[in-house]
Amino acid sequence: MKRLxxxxxxxxxxxxxxxxxxxxxTSPASTKIGVALDLSGVPLKDFDVVxxxxxxxxxxxxxxxxxxLALTEEELRIAGADLLLSVDKSAFRQQVKVSLVIKDLTDxxxxxxxxxxxxxxxxxxxxxxxxxxxxxxxTGNKGMFYRNAVAVRKVLGRYQLVYVDVGAxxxxxxxxxxxxxQSPAMSPDGKKIAFALMSGEGNFDIYIYDLPTGGIKKAxxxxxxxxxxxxxxxxxxxxxxxxxxxxxxxxxxxxxxxGRLKRLTxxxxxxxxxxxxPDGTKIAFVSNRDGYPRxxxxxxxxxxxxxxxxxxxxxxxxxxPKGGEIAYATLVGGTFRIGIxxxxxxxxxxxxxxxxxxxxxxxxxxxxxxxxxxxxxxxxANSKPTRLFVGKWLNPExx
Amino acid sequence: MRWVVFFSVFVMLxxxxxxxxxxxxxxxxxxxxxxxxxxQGKEGVTPGEAVGQGEVSSKEYTPSTQMExxxxxxxxxxxxxNIHFAFDRYDLNEExxxxxxxxxxxxxxxPDVILTIEGHCDERGSNEYNLALGWxxxxxxxxxxxxxxxxxxxxxxxxxxxxxxxxxxxxEECWAKNRRDHxxxxxxxxxx
Numbered sequence: 001m002k003r004l005x006x007x008x009x010x011x012x013x014x015x016x017x018x019x020x021x022x023x024x025x026t027s028p029a030s031t032k033i034g035v036a037l038d039l040s041g042v043p044l045k046d047f048d049v050v051x052x053x054x055x056x057x058x059x060x061x062x063x064x065x066x067x068x069l070a071l072t073e074e075e076l077r078i079a080g081a082d083l084l085l086s087v088d089k090s091a092f093r094q095q096v097k098v099s100l101v102i103k104d105l106t107d108x109x110x111x112x113x114x115x116x117x118x119x120x121x122x123x124x125x126x127x128x129x130x131x132x133x134x135x136x137x138x139t140g141n142k143g144m145f146y147r148n149a150v151a152v153r154k155v156l157g158r159y160q161l162v163y164v165d166v167g168a169x170x171x172x173x174x175x176x177x178x179x180x181x182q183s184p185a186m187s188p189d190g191k192k193i194a195f196a197l198m199s200g201e202g203n204f205d206i207y208i209y210d211l212p213t214g215g216i217k218k219a220x221x222x223x224x225x226x227x228x229x230x231x232x233x234x235x236x237x238x239x240x241x242x243x244x245x246x247x248x249x250x251x252x253x254x255x256x257x258x259g260r261l262k263r264l265t266x267x268x269x270x271x272x273x274x275x276x277x278p279d280g281t282k283i284a285f286v287s288n289r290d291g292y293p294r295x296x297x298x299x300x301x302x303x304x305x306x307x308x309x310x311x312x313x314x315x316x317x318x319x320x321p322k323g324g325e326i327a328y329a330t331l332v333g334g335t336f337r338i339g340i341x342x343x344x345x346x347x348x349x350x351x352x353x354x355x356x357x358x359x360x361x362x363x364x365x366x367x368x369x370x371x372x373x374x375x376x377x378x379x380x381a382n383s384k385p386t387r388l389f390v391g392k393w394l395n396p397e398x399x
Numbered sequence: 400m401r402w403v404v405f406f407s408v409f410v411m412l413x414x415x416x417x418x419x420x421x422x423x424x425x426x427x428x429x430x431x432x433x434x435x436x437x438x439q440g441k442e443g444v445t446p447g448e449a450v451g452q453g454e455v456s457s458k459e460y461t462p463s464t465q466m467e468x469x470x471x472x473x474x475x476x477x478x479x480x481n482i483h484f485a486f487d488r489y490d491l492n493e494e495x496x497x498x499x500x501x502x503x504x505x506x507x508x509x510p511d512v513i514l515t516i517e518g519h520c521d522e523r524g525s526n527e528y529n530l531a532l533g534w535x536x537x538x539x540x541x542x543x544x545x546x547x548x549x550x551x552x553x554x555x556x557x558x559x560x561x562x563x564x565x566x567x568x569x570x571e572e573c574w575a576k577n578r579r580d581h582x583x584x585x586x587x588x589x590x591x
Contacts, residue, residue, distance in 0.1 A: 180562040247538035315525040
């Protein structure tokens with residue numbers, strides 16, 4: 001409950017130019033926001049489909065299709081719609097113009113009025129912009145579908161490096177590998193993907209996939225199996241799990257300009273799965289230095305290391321984009337659950353069963369794996385998790 | 400009568416299928432040795448050293464084949480059973496130590512064999528942590544062999560984490576089989 005209150009308070013702190021919060025997350029009986037969707041003008045197949053998918057994946061909207069219902073605004077309001085999202089499209093050759101209006105149906109005020117102009121080839125991106133705008137109006141928070149996620153998909157013993165458009169519920173296979181692939185991580189500028197690949201030499205090293213060109217090059221390497229790269233916020237260095245001491249994994253910093261390594265942890269235990277805080281001053285990682293794998297934090301300024309979780313198998317930490325929480329996976333009674341650790345209070349809550357969590361770019365959702373597929377769940381709204389895809393998915397990352 | 404013919408054809412096909420499977424296993428073994436060969440090359444820290452190692456091993460190659468013809472008994476490439484571990488552990492149990500002692504005896508008797516130890520984990524938990532755990536499992540066995548007097552340069556360690564299970568079901572019986580060190584031997588020439 002306290003968590004939800006904090007969330008509501010955050011809306012006010014952001015001080016956006018609207019005085020009304022539509023989603024009442026403090027109410028346990030909070031219902032979805034009714035959105036009357038009025039798509040008019042020329043049909044644009046990709047735009048229309050992706051906009052509807054986006055609204056579904058957000059999970060907080062109940063959509064009323066205006067064209068099918070043929071109701072007036074007043075009737076829509078009585079039927080349960082809180083907002084009217086009106087999208088009027090016109091196209092001339094390759095150029096598309098979209099007039100976007102978001103109207104509050106309770107008092108008839110226009111909350112947003114915008115004109116978007118884009119190329120036909122950018123329909124999907126434009127649909128994400130509209131959905132993210134609606135999310136911003138409703139919650140006061142930034143949207144999230146403007147940024148894609150990365151993951152590994154295992155099909156018939158092959159490993160696919162995959163680029164995921166979460167809102168559109170679609171993905172693109174960037175490259176297929178025979179050898180195992182782990183832990184893709186998108187660079188802060190969204191142009192590169194660092195990942196771990198077992199090369200023909202029988203050893204994992206850190207590689208970088210360049211999205212614009214599709215090229216792959218080795219970036220960081222030690223004599224042991226290197227894995228779990230995480231980007232520093234400036235995009236110039238990676239933190240990963242590697243071997244300076246021969247038989248024991250430590251957290252290392254790799255300067256991408258010259259491949260030089262700096263050792264950040266020294267223990268006889270396994271240190272792996274680092275996740276850099278958004279300000280780049282701390283690193284969460286997994287260590288079994290106290291007998292069980294648990295999440296620890298290293299403060300890069302003071303050099304201090306302290307444990308935060310208390311379970312008997314806590315792995316896969318991911319630092320929240322807002323900085324105040326760490327998501328991780330914990331094994332309790334034979335099943336894995338996602339835990340969200342609050343760094344200020346030390347409290348943990350468990351939003352969903354699953355593994356390998358990664359925060360959405362706005363910090364309101366997590367994407368994670370569970371037997372049977374890749375899932376997304378809102379951390380704040382009263383909505384059920386959505387399964388994005390079926391199959392064997394590994395190490396999603398969406399920061 | 401027709402059914403008998405069908406049945407015998409089916410049995411033959413089945414047998415063919417089996418023999419094909421065996422072939423796959425053999426080619427897998429070859430793949431592993433190819434990996435070992437390069438992995439050994441990678442042990443050298445600088446490229447210069449790696450080249451040096453290669454030269455040494457190719458010189459060793461000729462005498463080792465002579466030795467092979469001199470001592471044919473007991474020095475053919477052998478298979479040893481896997482050793483197993485508890486969940487999230489890499490300490491060696493008594494059974495594992497017994498198998499490793501046998502391996503040490505064999506390696507002492509046959510000084511030209513090189514051992515690759517593959518560390519594996521079950522499917523549970525994070526693949527990143529399991530990769531490090533598999534490495535610990537392989538290196539724990541290596542340390543034990545070194546204490547028994549085997550030169551550490553004759554032992555290569557590889558971790559596959561949870562990526563190469565033997566058994567694909569989701570139960571403890573299967574997981575126990577997958578938490579293992581697997582031993583692959585090759586001779587000097589595999590370093591070429």
